[in-house]
Amino acid sequence: MRGRVRLLRAWLAALLAVGLPGAGIASRPASAASSSEASYGLRLWQTDDGLPRNSVQAVAQDADGFLWVGTQRGLVRFDGVRFVPVAAQGDFHEALARHPVRALQVTRDGHLLVALDGGGLWQRRAAGAFVRLALAADPEAAFVRTVLETRDGTMWAGTAAGLFRRTAAGWRRIRMHDGGRPSVFAIGTDGADRVWVGLQAGLARVAEDGESLQIVVGSAAHGPVTSVAEDPAGRLWAASRDGLLRVDRAGEVPRVIAVGPRERVRLLHVGADGQVWLGTDTGIRQLRDDERWVTPTGLAGVEAIALALGEDREQNLWVGTNAGLYRVRAGQFRTVATADGLPRGVALAVREDRAGAMWVGTWGGGLVRLGEGAPRTFSTADGLPDARVFALLEDRRGTLWAGTDAGLARLDAGRVRLVPAPGTPAPLRVRLVAEDRVGTLWVGTMQGLFRRDEDRLVPVPLPGVAPGTPVRAVVEDRRRRLWVCAGESVFRADDRERRQVRRLHAVGSTIHAAWLDHRDVLWLGTAAGLVRIDDTGAFAFTPAHGLAIEEVVALAGDDADRLWLSTKRGLVRTSRSGLDAVASGRGAPLVLATYGARDGMLSTEGTSEASPGAWRRGNGELWFATTRGVVVVPPSTGEPARVPPPIVLEEVLVDGRAVAVAGEVRIPPGSRTLEVRYTAPSFAAPEKVRFRHRLDDFAPTWADAGDRRVATYTNVPPGRYTFQVMARNEEGVWSESPAGLRVAVAPRFVQTPLFAGLCLLGLAGAAWGTYAVRMRQMLARLRAVKAERNRMAREIHDTLLQGVAGIGFQLEAARHRLHRDPDGAAQVLDRVSAHVDSCLGDARRSVRNMRSAWLDGQPLAAALAESGRLLATGKVHLEVHEHDWPAALERDLEDQIFRVAQQAIANAISHANASRIDVTLIGAPRALRVAVADDGCGMAEAAGGDDRPRFGFIGMRERARQLAARLHVDSTPGRGTRVELIVPLGLAGRVRRAWHRRHPAIEPAATRMGA
Template identity: 35%
Template structure:
């Protein structure tokens, strides 16, 4: 214990006893004391009180240092503070004995063994304190790559190899020992293979796409894969096969490689994200698809079928099943789990420029190089936060005016901008709390707000809304209940339903008045036409017909007084008399056609009867008029046109059809009226009459009258079967 003076005691959910003393904090667990002093998340050594919250974090009240928070971390870090040669780590490797070797930038080579760090530098024979590459061979040698040559560490001693010994270049960027006993050394001047004591060099002249070799890997089929600045190469049977962006790679700068149990090769690039080569086809995953970064320094795989990638933006975990689904087109994006300082890392930025930049040790732990030491995590022992965070709505701002949150809020008309501020209470990693929100009545689905804690809405329509927000903790566990409140935005008077109804009513009245105006205008035009027809009829009756009648009378007188001997003159005189009588009859018919006296004093059925009787007088034709349905008054326009159509049809039957019987039927129903004129005459070919050169003007006129009334006219006639003229019009025209 740090001090014998005990001030506070607390027991956590795991049964550990926390002891606050005047000299620091101590934990008693598994019959063992562990102490926390000033600097170990403590601002003062005098511990007055301790409290464990629902997420398992420990709050510590100190005497004069305020409040401290002690929480579990997923990562364990090793930096200069723990004895590392330098914080900037370039490469990591575990040897066959379980020792972790760490190559640093300027601090030499560090060995982590039994929890203690030992560092080797140029003083111990290392060619440079910048260690870029590490790997061990089957003989127990550790090979160390530096900018100043290749180092072999055996029995505590270093031996240096340079270009003078056969290396392609002294700048060693990557090392790999294959199963055949070959050591592959990647330099910035090409690829070197060390077999026994013999060096073989491969460059662009031998098929490499670029001489800078950043990563080397051997797959399950014993193929050697080489990542360069110019693409990815496969070395087999002493030949290189190269893949570039032309073949589907997202970037030609390949800096990390890993093969999984399904023989899929995972390729980390600089600028192109992650690639998968499976069955000869490439699939790319970039920031456009959900990756945090397009630079992938290292790729490791855990025992739970997940890939762990290191990048400038931190370490992130990807589920391989989700990656496969994305490559197959089943899902449209990927959702990585990102780790950073909230999880125990000193910094989220990992480091590149070395090989390997990450390593999975034999016990399943994952080691990553960062710019602030080595970050280690055990995926099988990650303690997940199983407490969904409570959600609260902190503030509502309407047009930059703050409103206190309430269960229901009513806003006056004209409010245009609404800002909803919310939060979630999770102190394990507050920066990793994510939110989704939805304004029911406006949003059709949840809006992913990410880590943002405010939602903006502008120019909402008046009405009732419900704002809901939910949150997830640092491990992605959502609180589906979240927080919510009701919102009622009152409308202006011109946005109310009664105002819309009033506008609709006014519009309907305007349309009705327009219709009435148009109807009156048509009726006045029809009255003017009718007045003009009556005037012409009067003129014909009072002048032309009377003059012809006078001529006829004079001719009659001449015929009576003419001597009997004037037979030839009498013959011509009789012809003139006949022509004059015919002319008088035609003039009277024209007067009838122009002015229908039958409708002046009678309704339409009586007028049709009168017309039929007049046209069949002095003929053998029998005409009958029938009315069916309930008689309804018709407008003068419809009555006049129906009478003219009936007159024309009766006249055609008398003059052309050689009919014996004509049946006129006037049928009324609720909305329409039908006039049918049927005879038993000889009939005719209606289509020929309609389309041929002998087009009947009377039929055209009847059709035009029917259309003018908003109705239709049909003629059914066949040779020897009689004729029926049927006109159907709406009662209101």
Template identity: 35%
Template sequence: MVAGGWAGTFRSIVANPEWRRCLGALLLFVLAGPALGLDPDRLTSQYVHDHYGRDEGLPPGAVWTALQSRDGYLWLGTQNGLVRFDGIDAKVFTTADTPGLANHDVRSLIEADNGDLWIGTYGGGAARYRDGSFEPFGTEQGLAHPIVYDIHQDDEGAVWFGTAGGVTRLGPDGDVSTLTSADGLAHERVFEVYQDSSGAMWFASLVAGVTRMRDGRMTTFGKATGMVSDQVHAVYEDSAGTIWIGTYEGGFYRMEASGPVRYPLPEGVAGNGIQSILEDSDGNLWLGTYNNGLIRIHDGEVAHFGSGALAEAFVFDMTEDREGSLWVASREGLHRLGNGKFLTFGEPEGLADATFVVAADPSDGSVWAGTEGAGLFRLQGREVERFGVDDGLASNNISALAPDGSGGVWVGSFGGGLNHLSDEGIRTWTREDGLPSNHIFALLLEDDGALWVAADGGISRLADGRFRTWTREDGLPDALVRQMHMDDGGRLWLGTNGGGLSRFDGQRFENFAGQAGVPGNIIYAFHEDAEGSLWIGSRDSGLSLHRDGRFHHFSVADGLPQASVYGIAGDEQGYLWLSGGGGLARVARDDLLAIADGEDIELDARLFNESDGLRNGQFAGGFQPPVATGLSGHIWFPGLAGLVRVAPERLGINRIEPPVTLESVSVDGRSLPAGDPVRLPPGSDNLEVHYTALSLVAPRQVRFRYRLEGYDQRWQDVGGRRTAYYTRLPPGEYRFEVRASNNDGIWSERTAGLTVVQEPFAWQTTWFRVLAIFAFGLLAVLVYRLSVRQFRVREQRLSGLVRERTEQLEQALEAVERSSRIDGLTGVANRGYFEERLAREWAIARREHEPLGLILADLDHFKLLNDSRGHQVGDDCLRGVAEALMAVVHRPGDLVARYGGEEFVVLLPRTDIESLRVLAERMRLGVEALGLPHPEGGINGRVTISVGAAAVIPDGQVEPRVLVERADRALYTAKDAGRNRVSVDAGS
């Protein structure tokens, strides 16, 4: 078949709505893989919601539009510039620094089929971004009007521009034509241009309805055809082929053969008008409104964001990225909505935020939650029922739960005693009924119906309506009992608040406090798995295993993500879930057993926190039960932001590999021209390669590895750092490569890279060395012959001359060696000498078993200073900061070095963590006291630094890079907390 035939067939397929939808679905699958849209089964409050504004580098003002280009960047059209965003850094293009961009009020964006980015502005026409440069397309090129509201590319590759003066069409061959009211448009102020699957073009006007152009015929819909408004802002076709129309007055319409039919929305939901419409890959239809936020429609159910930042937002545009996140452009900035890995039920869902305990009812699958001050809640599906003192509970501070298996529940309170809630009502027991105290910490129900109660003062067993109590006088540890567990052998395990672990066999108490393998004295959790192994968690001393009569202890040194273990549960996938003070950890159970058996393996463990969808990373502990597993296998944890539900089989692993891209290369503070290879001038000191990875779900969890082949012996793990530093590369050719992993540890198979060529000085070339050797040999021969001829008369003089030359040579060699260790700009040590000293001091510290400290300091907003004031001011600033750091260290073994760019490193042997903290703070204050002006940032317009510090006592299992990584992690913590501060990684 000839090419024209293929093209005709393709056009006929594209014109068919069913084929068009199939092709779209196939393309989405190929590009997005397993990514899904937002889960429609969640309440709108249960999506992860991130907001981005000026603090994240976006310019002030509204965000009008957003799209993700095929390379992975998020592009934003804002009131004050075009923005390219990777989730961390925002590159802003304005008229001040972007030739070809006539106005930086950007209202519309599209990426054409050939990869060109088209930009429409309010008053400056349009522009095309291609290969790093902008090309204007304005009235001089045939555009109808410089105000561009919308841009759209049709099936034939033509680009349409909706303007304030009509619709301009730029054909694939470059021909330009314009439609106006004379051609049948309802009005020339065209706010949106859209092509549906039938090939019809839609032109939404701001004052006269929407015009459909089909087969050359113009048909207008508006008030005259029954719509409430002629101001149409949105036209959209969903995957089922339905055309939707949104108007400014809030009317939402579905196009049918008879014309637009109004879709019923709940009263007040549509607000002041519908600005944008989008269907995501999970079938949700999203409506962006003026002043009434976001609306979701799924299977006829309408949901509105009734609270939070999106409740009354002005939403202008929406786009879905390939990882399934929904990005919302609004007057209030940029928003991201995602599913997150967990489901939270808190105050927005009708529960309470401060939850103490959780229990699953085995009779019907409902979940009970005890709260601090808000009473008792029962959750079944989405339905929430509350019980409090007004309903007969003794207290609203619920501290213990035990479902009775018949739909009722035993409830322990803090100060109100014991309750039993059932269909017959609520009954209460207090001290007057035989309890040792009205402060209840734990409840445990035996199979025979007997109830164990741990209260302030002892433990009691309620059977046949009577309490029997054991206290310290009976051998109970002298501490509060906060956890109880009955093992398969009928023995009662007790976890105390300060008295450690105890076991009761019905006759006597056996206390294990201080024994090897047992965690600390504050026990918060028990979990017995299917094989009979007992797992024990402590407040701040890690996890222990009791198996075959012996204990084994696990700590952060074994790979646990955190030292606190408040609750423990197992899943069907072989993992233990551990709640704690810093998040929710998932640990491979078999790995823990292997470590307990003496195997040397790396523990499969991960800590989840707010970036994974938790509203708050702090969980509750100290009351029972701290975790519950429901009939469906879901695991529930109480936390400070409500109940957290874990669905281990549907954790939502992000399997999209993050594409990696190189953004810029600089040497000695000067940007180098883009290209491959990059050639460095002779004598270059500092090479910086800036890179990024385009994963937008949790960009701060993206991790990088890079290497410079020919220089690095192995890949360098650098965490979240997005710049590679190299100092004084020897002459030669190298290959730089970088790869990245997303928030779930999925590494990119493809790397980004470039060739780096360090040009030599003439005296460093091979031919120069050969010539020098030849000249030296020739000179040696001449000297030898002359010395033989005049040996007797000049022996003494010649000997003195040789000594003099030897001394000069030694001095020259010493000067060369000294200069090779010094950073030429700042006068402190360079990175190469630092790494040499780090290896030496590490070996000494390991041999002497002494702490080795490290401080990383980074100038805040240095790039802004450098770009705005010039490199000379930047260089003076770097020299001043180096002097300030040198002024703090005084011991002969301490070393200050320039680590790269605006970063400095201080190596401090025999320095513990507290001394390190003091020195780091002195350095920060010393730089602030310099008073170096910083018109673009800093504190009161002054240059400041962010400081990260760490100290370790090396052992044979840890390499020196771990110290650098911990200090680097602390540095990023200081930056995230607002800069101009010190963060110390205290370790374990």
């Protein structure tokens, strides 16, 4: 091996000594980009943008489109807009905090491998957890520098302790033929699926048995091989400290290509387009087919140490450096500038001649012809009246006309001649030269409109236009009508002699340029935007239509029916059919594609006051004049992007709390806010990605979210929904299919069918209850009326009738004594009079349901004795006995007992012909006993023997029932009657109150009684 190294050193020394072409060319500085070279756009992200550290050492893109970025102190996920730190936990969190990320690899099954320099190899599982992969017990095996998965799925890891291959049994170390353990820096494969390894000692290859390493090139003199890759031509490239090793085929002596004496090659990358890139200590370089290393146009700003190179699906090159993360994107356009032959940077007018050469009028640099061979410049030394060329025209005879600030010049056969303009006080400041179908030349100047007549310029007046109004456009349509644009006005001459020029429209802002399409629709670029004119009138597009641009200075149409606008802020492309639809009032807002510096424009500012400022070549290219050269748009520009933006649902929050996104998202009852966060990893133009979303059955129409990456819904009713979101890239291409999320909003109990059913049952029950209550109230009222009737009947029977009966007895007694004892009869009549007053009082009290007058001022026993003696009139002996009777009772209870006993006494006097009546009142702790016994004739039945109503007996039973008392009637014909009332003291009051609640008092009603 040492001999091979000495041979390589000697070969390299000889190569550099004789100055072979490869070495000499490589040592020259990079040349400027020619008109055929692509330019590149740069963008830089640093810690202020969300990176954990500016030193980016690894990049990789996963299956969802996210870019994973590893730094010296952290790992983040990038979607083009936001850097999201990895939520590391446990051992991986500690390892990530102590060790830098050295390499990243996404496996075929979607797992992310993270190689930490000193922290081992880790695998990110689907759930986001990180698991360490144990390579070996050797501590140096924790210094993982590179990791690779080959096409057959085999995993390889390069460490300071050697090369490891993953097998079914675990990780297996691959040793050198001599048994050594080399320090590995890089792993790569070739087209034959052979594994190449960059070592400290050179470039090696895994043997066919897969168990050992074979040194192919020893490069100890150049330092370690830090990167290995194969280009589409089958050439294997290996980067080392001093340059590259190229291996054309196995066994060939490698050829060494030196980059330069001051640059160290750290990395190389072969892009999907076959382009070979180098990362050095001073930036990035590109390998050309002639084996020259150049710094492409636009990449001179990368002045940092390249630490990582990678490429995404959109063919953006990512460069990790010690100064941050760079995105390198090939511009869709190229710019023809001073390096390509323009004498000055500011281009004014562009036009193609019939030979296919392009003519460019410049500001101060004259006129230049770009065609086969070297550029040809015409200046004032060649006869141009001024070096500022604002207008160009090639007429039907092939003569080139150039308008300058000092007049109109004619180029014919290489000679330049000035066209005279007699009668003008100063040289004409020409801004436009046009030719109609009959060959008449029209010249628009800052002083007005002129027509060429026999090699002289004749002024053409425009009605209503002030002198000195600049003329910016003259075009002829298919009907041979001549359109003239001056200031803010549009004129048209319909006659073939062009003698009648009339004003048609005033667009409200200065007209910069005009373009007529094949349908005779005139498009105007103005200081306020875009105006469309056809036979129906003029239509000005506004930001409400989706065209939020100003200062349109040039227009051109391409072969795909699209309109290109050159503005002061870049190029804008949109569909002409979309513009037509908006102008007719039936179209949706316009979809615009905007282009700027990232697409290869050295300047985004288009130049005005020149014609034509835009030109479509015969090969389909579009040329636009800018303040830094001419921007060339290839015919394929604007084709739909190959990679539509993928949609990823990141997080779901319910009332601010994160919930799991996997499967169906279940939202608990009572939640108010549903928030879905999503993104679309896209890196070509992430700031131009637009979104739309909807929630089926709640917000079923697509809602335009703009660039917002969150959807918020409030007060979503219970049910099952599907959330859908789509993304659109900068070219207007939507995602192939929406990303969906099933959402189930759980109802509160009051929102469930069970609750609704219970409510229906409750309503039915309430209705039935209301009906039942109403019926019970009606029934209670009827019962109350009946009870009142019965009460009145009882009261009349117990008071008024008995009183009247007593009066009758007394009057009968007075009649018998009237002749024989007038004084006694008078006393009887006095008692009758007093009794009449008492009866009247009882009648009034009965109507008012008040207490009997007998009980006023005397106990129950005395009241019974007095009322009984009044009824007896001396014929019946009445005695009242009292045993332990309470001194005071409830008034209602005492009144009811009095009425029952009084009725029993009255029955004995009136119906039993009794001569003796005994009333016994017995008090006890639990009950009261009232007994009325007589020695009369008795009754056949306890309730009476005939069918006539016996209101006295009925009243006694009803009063007993009200008192919850027991009424016993014991009667034997010929042996008297005993009536006993037993009133339980503990229950009587409660029952009586309950009875009164069921039978509320009502107004007294008239009661009709039978005889």
